[in-house]
Amino acid sequence: MARVIRIVALIAGLLLLAAPIEAAEVGSVDDVARELMCQCGCTMIVYNCDCGTADQMRGLIREKLDGGQTKQQILDYFVGQYGETVLAAPTKEGFNITAWIMPFVGLVVGIGVVYFVMTRWLLASSRPQEMAVVSDEEELSEYEDRFLRELRQYEGRS
Amino acid sequence: MTDIGYAALLIAFIVSIFTVISFTWGRIKGYGDLLAAARNGVYAVAALTTLAAIALWYAFLTRDFQVKYVAEYSDRKEPLAYTISSFWAGQEGSLLLWVWMIALFAVIVLYQNRDKHRELMPFVQVVLMSTAAFFLMILTLLSNPFARLPFAPQDGNGLNPLLQNPGMFFHPPTTYLGYVGFAVPFAFAMAALITGKLGDDWIRSTRRWTLFAWFFLSMGNLFGAQWAYVELGWGGFWAWDPVENASFMPWLTGTAYLHSVMIQQRRGMLKVWNFILIIGTFLLTIFGTFLTRSGILSSVHSFGQSNLGPFFLAFIGIVLVFSVGLLLDRLPHLKSDNELDSFLSRESSFLFNNLILVGATFATIWGTVFPLISEAVRGVKITVSQPFFNQVNGPIFLVLVLIMGICPLIGWRKASKENLLRNFLWPVIGAVAFAVVAYASGIRDLYALLAFTLCSFVVAVILIEVFRGTRARHRIYSENYLTAVGKLIWHNKPRYGGYIIHLGVIMIAIGIIGSFALKTEVDQTVAPGEMINVGQFSLKYNGLTQYPTANYDVVAANLEVYSGGKKVGSIAPSKNFQSATDEQPTTEVAIRTTLLEDLYVILAGWDRDMSASFKVMINPLVVWIWIGGSVLLLGTLIAFWPDEKDRRRLDARYGRGEA
Structure with missing residues (x-):
């Protein structure tokens, strides 16, 4: 149970981290322009594109921000103009929410599978047998031992 | 002819x-x-x-x-x-x-x-x-x-003038070397399934090919990124464009495969999984070629759209059915020696490494094809671009970096508590110290702080590992430290080559984090003689010049760069016109690179009165992406080099001659 809690905590942490990486002042032109696709056919976001269309869109964003509109209102305006395809990322509502959730659902399922498989393998090996912890010759982290051993071999040969 | x-x-x-x-x-x-x-x-x-x-x-x-x-x-x-x-x-x-x-x-x-x-x-x-x-x-x-x-x-x-760039000279051939290179391990895997010779032979015979393909796919992506950075003029190098994703996905699964085969070689585990990974990687390389060529998703790579889509789709279908069918048929014979001694073991950390890499692949595929899914389900066209991938893959990659650091610290089979404490102590101290220094030096962005700390942890792990080995050689053979380091690496090339590759990857990660999270940017229109201030730089605009070259007419803006009141250089972003009537000139950015940051200047436009508009960015640490690429080359060469000891170890395991 403790493990399950830990896993859930890990996932929650992941989701919390799923916040925008790029730094932009909230409510600035850049902030809005990062979330819109340029409509000139360049497939870039407005923030990145330097074509006339993007310039125009940035101008419109600035105008609306100066007019006191919020980021969401501006985004809604562009969606009204061009349809949802103008948004650079799916909205976090309705069917679109699957876009955001599925990657993490996939990870959780993956963690579940790995956990299940590992428990089975652990059981398989819990049958009594010699513990090979230290006798595993290849992976001794004690370098000095290894070098001494090699040195002995070397001297033995010559 | x-x-x-x-x-x-x-x-x-x-x-x-x-x-x-x-x-x-x-x-x-x-x-x-x-x-x-x-x-x-x-x-x-x-x-x-x-x-x-x-x-x-x-x-x-x-x-x-x-x-x-x-x-x-x-x-x-x-x-x-x-x-x-x-x-x-x-x-x-x-x-x-x-x-x-x-x-x-x-x-x-x-x-x-x-x-x-x-x-x-x-x-x-x-x-x-x-x-x-x-x-x-x-x-x-x-x-x-x-x-x-x-x-x-x-x-x-x-x-296309955009393609006239050294990056574009190398990007397609290196990417293709990577794509095609993965066909070889895939072919061996299929042959193993067909013949029923399901031992580790096929894996052993293709270790170098896998490394080769992985390296070139990495370089292909880096050359592409470098080209985008200097040529597309938007200040970034990776836009999560469908075709970029297409070459990134096989890289992710290929990386997972490169690691999971080690478990099979050491412990005889994960046999089926390795088949799945190499089949998946090969299919993704074909899928990448298909995405580039089919035009089903709009992309900056619209250089080569056509009607070949259905043929590639058919080929992918055939390969999928054939290879998965064959694998299912052989499943009863693929009994692995699946035994795990502890949750705390190298094996389990490799499993998590694979999980994260495949998870990132899934997230990337999902985002890439989601517009198609949305259109099919809701009939609404939507876009899935940078904000989505950065938000979803960002945290996944942070976990990956963490695992990169933890993995080498945990021994095979079963790690003891004392062992862990001893191994983790100094890297953790190093990382915490780094975080404090980074915070003190003014990095306040939480994401960047966390990511850099994780990177420093990985670097500390690798350096301490190398240091311990070197010190041991120094003590035992009385070699000086330089010789000891060289011999340490040379006497276990796959292992230390791998560490060097990790260092390269971390350098690339540092560049990516810096340029994403710590970027500064200014848009400004100035008249000749006026200044633009951005970060610690001041740029003085001195006017425009126009001159012809063999291929273009160039309009360049001349700017003097000052830092801390001292002139440190000059810089000349330009636009190139193919002809007098060219309405879409190409933007030639000017970049002043130091180890700490790139000053990236774009000439956005100008007026009759010689005033000009600029986009000026400071992209911290970007150069480390390209340096990391060279370190990747070095590490791969070392790991690639024939290693006598490794050969003996494998001979002992599989018998002589079969490789």
């Missing part, structure tokens, strides 16, 4: 089919003569595709504009280097490059294994030659690079 080229492709197509049939038939019936003929067929396909490649280059170099492909992608004033790279500027040439490489790889594989793997080899070649045959079919029937125009134009259209 073009007729010879086409004839060569046609004959190569027929020979490749013959080769597939005779390898299969010869192997089943045990006809030695037929097998020998089939081997000659492989050489013939390589020779013929080489001939075709030479013919295409010949057409480019002699400016034979009656050849449609040459007319489309070159012109008379094109310099030699870009005339050569025009070969892969469009679809037909790219596909020819693909098939040429796979044919050459098939010959190398044949030669490498001339005295061994007699049972596997025919089927390895069947897989390689079938793939070649598929591409040759496309080249001869649907997308002929030697197709002729009904007339010979005076001049060609010229290579």
Whole structure:
């Protein structure tokens, strides 16, 4: 149970981290322009594109921000103009929410599978047998031992 | 010469089919003569595709504009280097490059294994030659690079100016070397499944090929990123464009495969999983080629859209059904020695590494195809671009970096508490110290702080590991530290090559984090003599100059760069006009690079009164991405180099000679 809690905590942490990486002042032109696709056919976001269309869109964003509109209102305006395809990322509502959730659902399922498989393998090996912890010759982290051993071999040969 | 080229492709197509049939038939019936003929067929396909490649280059170099492909992608004033790279500027040439490489790889594989793997080899070649045959079919029937125009134009259209860049010279060939390289381990995997020789032979025989493919795919992506950074002029290098994703996904699964085969080699575990990973990687390379060529998703790579989509889809379908069917059929024979001694073991940390890499692949595929899903389900077209991928993949990659640090600290089989404490103590102290220094030096962005701390943890782990080994050698052999480091690495090349590759990856990560999270940017219009202030830099604008070069008319802005009141250089972003009436000039950014940051200046436009608008960015640490690329090269070379000790270890495990 403790493990399950830990896993859930890990996932929650992941989701919390799923916040925008790029730094932009909230409510600035850049902030809005990062979330819109340029409509000139360049497939870039407005923030990145330097074509006339993007310039125009940035101008419109600035105008609306100066007019006191919020980021969401501006985004809604562009969606009204061009349809949802103008948004650079799916909205976090309705069917679109699957876009955001599925990657993490996939990870959780993956963690579940790995956990299940590992428990089975652990059981398989819990049958009594010699513990090979230290006798595993290849992976001794004690370098000095290894070098001494090699040195002995070397001297033995010559 | 073009007729010879086409004839060569046609004959190569027929020979490749013959080769597939005779390898299969010869192997089943045990006809030695037929097998020998089939081997000659492989050489013939390589020779013929080489001939075709030479013919295409010949057409480019002699400016034979009656050849449609040459007319489309070159012109008379094109310099030699870009005339050569025009070969892969469009679809037909790219596909020819693909098939040429796979044919050459098939010959190398044949030669490498001339005295061994007699049972596997025919089927390895069947897989390689079938793939070649598929591409040759496309080249001869649907997308002929030697197709002729009904007339010979005076001049060609010229290579898209965006593609006239050193990055574009290297990006397609390196990416393709990576794509095609993964066909070899895939072919061995299939041969192992077909013949039922399901031991680790196929993995051992393809370790170098996997490394080779992985390295070139990494470089291909880096060259592409570098090209985007200097040429597209938006200040970034990665836009999560569908085609970028297409070459990133096989990189992720290929990386997972590269790690999980180590578990199979050491512990005999994960046999089925390794088959799944290599099948997936190969399918993703074909899927990448398909995405680039089909145009089903809009992309900056619209350089080569066409109607080949259905054929690639069919090929992917066939490969999928065949390989998965075969795997399912062999499942009962793929009993792994799956035993785990502890949750705290190298094995389990590798499992998590695989989980995260495959999770990132899934997230990337999901985001890439989600527009199609949305259209199918809701009938609404939507876009999934940078904000989505950055938000979803960002945290996943942070976990990956963490695992990169933890993995080497946990021993195989079972790690003891004391062991862990000893191994973790100094790296954690190092990372915490780094975080404090980073915070004190003004980094307040939480994301960046966390990410840099994780990176410093990985670096600390690697450095301490190397230091311990070096100190031991120093004490025992009384070598000086420099010799000791060299010998330490040289005496266990796969291991330390791997660590060096990790260092390279961390450098790349540092560059990515810096440029994403700590970027500063200013948009400003200034008159001559005025200043732009950004970060610690002040730029003084001195006006515009206009001058012609061999290929363009250039309009450049001259700026003096000051830092801390002192002039540190000058910089001249420009726009290049192909002709006087060119309405879409290319933007040539000016970049001043130091180890700490890039000053990245874009000339956005100007007015009659000589005032000009600029976009000025400070992109911290970007240069480390390219430095990391060179470190990747160094690490790969070391890991690639024959290692006597590793050979002995593997011989002891699998018996001599079988590699």
